[in-house]
Amino acid sequence: MKIAVLGGDGYCGWATALYLSAKGHSVAILDNFLRRQWDHELGAQTLTPIRPLADRINVWRELTGNSIDVFVGDVTDYDFLASAIREIEPEAAIHFAEQRSAPYSMIDRKHAVFTQVNNVVGTLNLLFAVREFVPDCHLIKLGTMGEYGTPNIDIEEGYITIEHNGRKDRLPYPKQPGSFYHLSKVHDSHNIMFACKIWGLRATELNQGVVYGTTTGETAMDEALINRFDYDEVFGTVLNRMCVQAVIGHPLTVYGKGGQTRGFLDIRDTVRCLEIAALNPAARGECRVYNQFTEQFRVSELAELVKTAATKMGLSVEIEHLPNPRVEAEEHYYNAKHSKLIDLGLKSHPLSLSLLDALLDVALKYRDRIDPSLILPRVNWRRTSNERRVKEDHLRVEFSKP
Amino acid sequence: MKIAVLGGDGYCGWATALYLSAKGHSVAILDNFLRRQWDHELGAQTLTPIRPLADRINVWRELTGNSIDVFVGDVTDYDFLASAIREIEPEAAIHFAEQRSAPYSMIDRKHAVFTQVNNVVGTLNLLFAVREFVPDCHLIKLGTMGEYGTPNIDIEEGYITIEHNGRKDRLPYPKQPGSFYHLSKVHDSHNIMFACKIWGLRATELNQGVVYGTTTGETAMDEALINRFDYDEVFGTVLNRMCVQAVIGHPLTVYGKGGQTRGFLDIRDTVRCLEIAALNPAARGECRVYNQFTEQFRVSELAELVKTAATKMGLSVEIEHLPNPRVEAEEHYYNAKHSKLIDLGLKSHPLSLSLLDALLDVALKYRDRIDPSLILPRVNWRRTSNERRVKEDHLRVEFSKP
Numbered sequence: 001m002k003i004a005v006l007g008g009d010g011y012c013g014w015a016t017a018l019y020l021s022a023k024g025h026s027v028a029i030l031d032n033f034l035r036r037q038w039d040h041e042l043g044a045q046t047l048t049p050i051r052p053l054a055d056r057i058n059v060w061r062e063l064t065g066n067s068i069d070v071f072v073g074d075v076t077d078y079d080f081l082a083s084a085i086r087e088i089e090p091e092a093a094i095h096f097a098e099q100r101s102a103p104y105s106m107i108d109r110k111h112a113v114f115t116q117v118n119n120v121v122g123t124l125n126l127l128f129a130v131r132e133f134v135p136d137c138h139l140i141k142l143g144t145m146g147e148y149g150t151p152n153i154d155i156e157e158g159y160i161t162i163e164h165n166g167r168k169d170r171l172p173y174p175k176q177p178g179s180f181y182h183l184s185k186v187h188d189s190h191n192i193m194f195a196c197k198i199w200g201l202r203a204t205e206l207n208q209g210v211v212y213g214t215t216t217g218e219t220a221m222d223e224a225l226i227n228r229f230d231y232d233e234v235f236g237t238v239l240n241r242m243c244v245q246a247v248i249g250h251p252l253t254v255y256g257k258g259g260q261t262r263g264f265l266d267i268r269d270t271v272r273c274l275e276i277a278a279l280n281p282a283a284r285g286e287c288r289v290y291n292q293f294t295e296q297f298r299v300s301e302l303a304e305l306v307k308t309a310a311t312k313m314g315l316s317v318e319i320e321h322l323p324n325p326r327v328e329a330e331e332h333y334y335n336a337k338h339s340k341l342i343d344l345g346l347k348s349h350p351l352s353l354s355l356l357d358a359l360l361d362v363a364l365k366y367r368d369r370i371d372p373s374l375i376l377p378r379v380n381w382r383r384t385s386n387e388r389r390v391k392e393d394h395l396r397v398e399f400s401k402p
Numbered sequence: 403m404k405i406a407v408l409g410g411d412g413y414c415g416w417a418t419a420l421y422l423s424a425k426g427h428s429v430a431i432l433d434n435f436l437r438r439q440w441d442h443e444l445g446a447q448t449l450t451p452i453r454p455l456a457d458r459i460n461v462w463r464e465l466t467g468n469s470i471d472v473f474v475g476d477v478t479d480y481d482f483l484a485s486a487i488r489e490i491e492p493e494a495a496i497h498f499a500e501q502r503s504a505p506y507s508m509i510d511r512k513h514a515v516f517t518q519v520n521n522v523v524g525t526l527n528l529l530f531a532v533r534e535f536v537p538d539c540h541l542i543k544l545g546t547m548g549e550y551g552t553p554n555i556d557i558e559e560g561y562i563t564i565e566h567n568g569r570k571d572r573l574p575y576p577k578q579p580g581s582f583y584h585l586s587k588v589h590d591s592h593n594i595m596f597a598c599k600i601w602g603l604r605a606t607e608l609n610q611g612v613v614y615g616t617t618t619g620e621t622a623m624d625e626a627l628i629n630r631f632d633y634d635e636v637f638g639t640v641l642n643r644m645c646v647q648a649v650i651g652h653p654l655t656v657y658g659k660g661g662q663t664r665g666f667l668d669i670r671d672t673v674r675c676l677e678i679a680a681l682n683p684a685a686r687g688e689c690r691v692y693n694q695f696t697e698q699f700r701v702s703e704l705a706e707l708v709k710t711a712a713t714k715m716g717l718s719v720e721i722e723h724l725p726n727p728r729v730e731a732e733e734h735y736y737n738a739k740h741s742k743l744i745d746l747g748l749k750s751h752p753l754s755l756s757l758l759d760a761l762l763d764v765a766l767k768y769r770d771r772i773d774p775s776l777i778l779p780r781v782n783w784r785r786t787s788n789e790r791r792v793k794e795d796h797l798r799v800e801f802s803k804p
Binding site for chain 2: 078109112116117120121124125128131132151152153154160162163164165167168169171172174175176177178179180183186187190191193194197198199327333381382384
């Protein structure tokens with residue numbers, strides 16, 4: 001199957017591109033390396049020393065004999081996107097090419113506007129390019145479980161049947177996103193649903209939970225294929241960050257009460273979900289929504305799990321509750337459905353002590369690359385402008401137009 | 403009360419600015435005259451010969467002694483918006499300053515992207531400016547009834563209480579907008595709701611129906627104060643367009659079956675709704691939603707009403723059904739609640755034959771300005787690119803970046 005992976009140099013994108021290539025699909029990556037640029041902007045870097053994309057691709061070809069085509073450009077540039085789509089003629093287009101950090105979108109007005117314009121325009125462009133050049137192509141779009149917020153009723157997969165005043169309809173599930181980033185994904189969702197309706201496109205939205213882990217079967221084949229591992233306050237996800245804190249003897253930081261419950265999944269399941277979606281395309285005109293996570297955890301539970309695993313390894317670990325930089329419910333009902341990908345054959349990797357051991361091992365291996373000043377939260381949802389600093393506190397980084 | 407009217411040179415904005423000024427409020431208009439520029443782009447013009455804003459304002463001051471301040475600039479330019487908001491220090495900010503035509507947003511990709519970026523960024527900028535400079539200011543934002551689409555259940559005012567699997571919550575009403583323009587308003591709604599939550603802003607969203615009419619008590623005071631009357635396929639609203647068709651002996655065109663039901667209101671009620679909202683501000687942190695229309699009609703009913711009124715005036719009128727250029731249900735359930743503005747004191751002007759007479763009189767008075775080539779629909783929802791022409795068919799207008 002010919003598959004375009006937009007944002008294929010990023011965390012989920014890279015793992016997905018390699019997995020699909022290993023499975024025999026013809027993979028093309030589109031990327032503009034903006035994710036790498038944000039590291040420079042923030043004075044941060046991935047814990048794992050990732051290689052330039054050209055090197056990664058060459059090593060992959062040497063190891064496996066599989067070529068991955070690369071198209072360097074920005075999906076918000078329609079001329080670029082259209083020419084790439086025309087050349088690739090994908091049967092499935094997997095769209096990871098968005099700004100994906102909630103704190104990044106909350107730094108200040110410019111970052112909020114950038115995030116929404118970048119994500120919304122990129123997705124609009126992709127919808128138009130698919131309609132114009134490959135109308136039968138299956139659009140697979142990464143959404144987020146954060147689109148739903150934390151309603152006091154069960155979260156369904158994209159749609160909910162509502163009975164109201166004696167009548168009934170199946171309607172888009174109401175969204176209550178919690179950052180300008182999460183809002184951008186909600187905007188995308190509405191745009192995609194509409195495009196499927198008017199143009200008969202086929203789309204699957206994967207509302208993904210919080211991803212953890214760094215190693216997949218493919219990235220483990222060679223050090224040059226290693227994937228990102230972000231632990232900084234802006235792009236780091238909670239479990240990766242806690243493993244880094246455990247390794248450097250810092251308390252595991254829980255924002256607020258820690259009763260925030262979210263869906264989580266191993267990156268090895270992310271890549272499988274993407275292939276399952278690609279192999280089971282939506283019908284023409286259909287906009288499916290799958291909730292892509294395998295387990296729910298409270299943040300405080302995760303901290304306890306990391307503490308247990310780290311203690312077994314001889315590390316001394318404390319848990320500390322910080323004032324919550326976000327505006328969110330810290331104790332709430334949460335029951336999100338996630339059966340559709342399982343029905344299509346997903347066998348999940350539940351979070352285990354051995355996986356936590358492996359994560360902690362990665363953090364230990366690259367311990368010298370850890371910058372402790374990047375971990376604590378500085379972006380506060382209540383402020384319209386948040387200053388951040390690089391390593392040394394006297395050296396301020398001004399956030400200019402991204 | 404100090405009130406900023408963003409987009410105060412447009413159709414609803416101008417009528418609102420004058421009404422509020424007449425009621426003794428201190429009014430400031432922000433506008434960049436983009437609405438006038440779109441007329442040039444489309445080769446169209448308002449049926450009524452409107453004057454430049456500076457003239458309008460001068461005549462208003464001469465007639466009433468009331469000054470209206472004008473700030474010329476683009477709300478997507480934050481420096482402009484922030485400086486204007488700081489100078490005005492509004493207690494209420496009424497936001498009409500958006501691209502408001504569904505067909506305009508469906509012309510092609512550039513118009514879709516322009517509409518969403520223009521509307522979303524303008525509203526984001528306003529949220530940030532209010533939070534930074536006038537956090538107690540009441541944001542009054544024009545939404546549209548078109549955000550809801552045509553669900554098979556009653557449409558509530560912004561929120562709906564859902565019982566599901568034995569639990570209950572009050573959630574944002576699910577949205578199914580029908581154009582890239584309507585989508586932009588849905589994006590705005592989500593952004594505003596979030597800003598109220600994290601920053602404690604006060605906001606009222608007015609989900610307005612289709613407005614008809616051109617005359618208000620204020621605009622009738624002098625020919626120089628006359629308001630827009632759009633009848634072209636892109637910016638014209640259905641009732642105004644049908645009155646023009648009746649006057650030039652063209653069939654009244656109904657798209658598809660004509661069973662499309664929508665909420666409607668007289669522009670004299672629009673201006674009252676705005677004052678009611680301003681005088682009854684939302685609480686800090688509250689994001690209220692009011693459905694702003696007074697009556698529901700099927701499009702085919704409207705055609706019959708116009709035919710009746712026109713026939714009484716001696717005009718000969720036919721009704722013609724065209725293939726629907728839009729993708730929308732042409733027969734559907736529709737029952738939209740709209741009691742909140744009435745509860746706050748709105749006394750509506752229901753559609754009457756005498757109002758239709760007055761509208762037809764306007765069309766007759768300016769009959770020489772009618773360009774019949776502008777009336778029939780050329781923007782088709784099913785295409786990604788729609789060519790439009792100015793008066794003479796051989797003279798093509800290329801739609802370049804707006």
